[in-house]
Amino acid sequence: MFIKFFVVLIVSLFSTPLFADTKGPAVPNYPLDKLAENIYVIHGPITTPNPQNQGFMNNPGIILTSKGVVIVDPGGTVQSGEMVLRVLKTISNKPVVAVFNTHVHGDHWLANQAIQARYPNAPIYAHPETIKKIPEGAGQEWVQLMERSTQGKSIGTRIVAANHPINNSDKITIGDTSLTIHHYGVSHTDTDIMIAVDTNKALFMGDNLFNGRLPRTAEGHIGRTIEACEKIIKINPSVIIPGHGKSGGKKMFYHSLDVLRILYTTVRQQYELDLSDFEMKPVVVKALDKYKHWETFDSLVGKSISQAYLEIEQADF
Ligand SMILES: [Zn+2]
Secondary structure (H helix, E strand, O other): HHHHHHHHHHHHHOOOOOOOOOOOOOOOOOOOOEEOOEEEEEOOOOOOOOOOOOOOOOOOOOEEEEOEEEOOOOOOOOHHHHHHHHHHHOOOOEEEEEEEOOOOOOHHHOOOOHHHHOOOOEEEEEOHHHHHHHHHHHHHHHHHHHHHHHHOOOOOOOOOOOOOOOOOOOOEEEEOOEEEEEEOOOOOOOOOOOEOOOEEEEEEEEHHHEEEEEOHHHOHHHHHHHHHHHHHHOOOOEEEEOOOOOOOOOOHHHHHHHHHHHHHHHHHHHHHOOOHHHHHHHHHHHHHHOOOOOOOHHHHHHHHHHHHHHHHHHHOO
């Protein structure tokens, strides 16, 4: 009797998974916005990862070429990538032939897993520093950050890192479409690439540009992000896709860039008046008044002022 009980117990222990839910729920379909001929973006929520957005909060790009589909930044969870593939099916039956990751942050690339599961031969391109940093810990950090901030909705997501290094001025031709890579050193991070499509009809900025949310700049350099933006705009792109927030033209670009420019110039003026970072905060916040409704403004403006202050102080020596 007891033996039978233990056999049943042991068998059931080994056959039942430790957690009933080994995969978080599907991400619902989001609208697909056509920005130019053969160029589409799924604009994710502007919020940071939370249980409501389930870790989907970036701007996956879809480029249709004569050879197949190119995906830029497929999303932040395996479930996001599966959603992108479902939505893609509504406009194309062609296979995914290449994936690009704009930088090391997992909210942009953790969905590689879903694309690779379906299209194992599609190369995944990224800057060499992205490819290097993911196995060194950045990948695991992002898997955990997503699980924590979505309260487990991202479970099932695992690391599939980019495997094809690309760098500044590389040109990649896919069927009838050519992509030009821009990397200007440290900006949002030291891993960023920006991707221009064909004769600059569209430009994927990655997180060098945010529209409607204050960027997290701790791993990068605010001053050099401004410089990278001022340099890239000279290629004269028609449509500009920020890492987060709605795409647009030059008006959107300059409005979004100005949050960093105003921050920087005001901090510099106050620095020259010998004010410390916390003393100057009210003046800087006032100068940024038209951005105060932006997502993460309250949580990040103090940190951004301190970082700009340190950058300016460092340049001063
Ligand atoms: Zn980022």
